[in-house]
Amino acid sequence: MTASSVPSATARRWLVLLLAALAALAALLLPAAPASAAGNPAAEKGVGAVHSESILSVGVHECIAAGQHRVRAPSQRYLASGRCVAAEAGAGGGSSSIFRAVSGGEADDIAANGFRAAPNGRSFEGKLFATSAEDAARYGRINYGLDQQPFHIVEARVPTSFVDQLYTGTADRMTFLGVNPEQLAELNRVASTSIWDYVPWVAKP
Amino acid sequence: MGGEAMTVLPLAAFIEADVRLLTPEQGGRRSGIWSGYRCNCWIGHVGEDGERTYNDATFYLLGVDELPPGASAHARVQPHNPDEWSGLDVGARFELCEGPRVIGDAVIVKLFPAP
Numbered sequence: 001m002t003a004s005s006v007p008s009a010t011a012r013r014w015l016v017l018l019l020a021a022l023a024a025l026a027a028l029l030l031p032a033a034p035a036s037a038a039g040n041p042a043a044e045k046g047v048g049a050v051h052s053e054s055i056l057s058v059g060v061h062e063c064i065a066a067g068q069h070r071v072r073a074p075s076q077r078y079l080a081s082g083r084c085v086a087a088e089a090g091a092g093g094g095s096s097s098i099f100r101a102v103s104g105g106e107a108d109d110i111a112a113n114g115f116r117a118a119p120n121g122r123s124f125e126g127k128l129f130a131t132s133a134e135d136a137a138r139y140g141r142i143n144y145g146l147d148q149q150p151f152h153i154v155e156a157r158v159p160t161s162f163v164d165q166l167y168t169g170t171a172d173r174m175t176f177l178g179v180n181p182e183q184l185a186e187l188n189r190v191a192s193t194s195i196w197d198y199v200p201w202v203a204k205p
Numbered sequence: 206m207g208g209e210a211m212t213v214l215p216l217a218a219f220i221e222a223d224v225r226l227l228t229p230e231q232g233g234r235r236s237g238i239w240s241g242y243r244c245n246c247w248i249g250h251v252g253e254d255g256e257r258t259y260n261d262a263t264f265y266l267l268g269v270d271e272l273p274p275g276a277s278a279h280a281r282v283q284p285h286n287p288d289e290w291s292g293l294d295v296g297a298r299f300e301l302c303e304g305p306r307v308i309g310d311a312v313i314v315k316l317f318p319a320p
Contacts, residue, residue, distance in 0.1 A: 121238050122242045123244075178305070
């Protein structure tokens with residue numbers, strides 16, 4: 001090796017400084033990755049579904065539109081339809097959530113058939129909903145005290161204009177919203193339904 | 206369907222009542238009810254605004270599994286919140302409701318001590 005092929009110490013220092021300057025310039029020009037889905041247009045069009053074992057992103061290939069409400073992953077028992085950001089944005093007029101405490105059998109029936117009158121004649125021909133998940137949990141706890149059947153919380157996200165059409169009342173000191181039998185088809189058309197995999201803790205009713 | 210499971214009455218079913226369902230023409234249900242049916246009952250309570258407030262109960266039919274619209278049967282009634290029902294006595298009448306819709310009525314024929 002000749003002396004001319006070995007960089008001098010000064011040249012090495014200049015090389016290090018040049019590389020450092022280039023790295024600093026790259027850090028300024030390249031944006032950081034989005035910190036959340038809120039800033040990601042693609043994520044807003046997807047449907048996220050929460051499952052006890054994983055978070056499934058149905059993804060942009062399952063784009064949803066206002067009024068389209070049921071997206072179900074067939075291999076997952078309690079996965080349904082989603083927190084439809086795009087649907088909410090497209091619906092206009094806002095949306096609201098209404099809640100029911102349901103047995104495992106009714107949860108399966110909702111996933112398969114939507115909301116309908118109980119085929120066993122043991123409940124309303126329409127449907128009652130609570131105005132909060134906590135009240136639904138209180139109803140569920142009362143029912144559990146009667147039949148010892150585990151229950152699930154079902155959330156139906158619907159246009160607020162639909163909620164405005166429902167009748168309201170009070171039963172056992174809790175407010176309910178009632179869907180008439182004639183309104184069930186409309187409920188199933190507009191609702192984005194999800195079955196929670198947890199129940200909010202509430203004090204004894 | 207299901208009636209067999211209801212042959213053992215829960216201890217807390219402490220009201221016995223004659224229950225009658227309205228017909229669809231009277232505003233009642235189009236289909237019958239089965240033992241274990243749950244609904245709102247109006248036992249005479251009203252809220253501060255004068256609106257009816259309801260109390261839920263489960264009905265266990267006695268002698269039959271199903272009660273069709275327009276028919277009557279005896280039933281054990283299990284209030285979900287028994288304290289709210291404490292003012293009722295034999296002979297008292299209450300309504301079976303699905304929200305504001307009245308689908309039947311009942312007359313108390315016997316009271317059992319609360320467990």
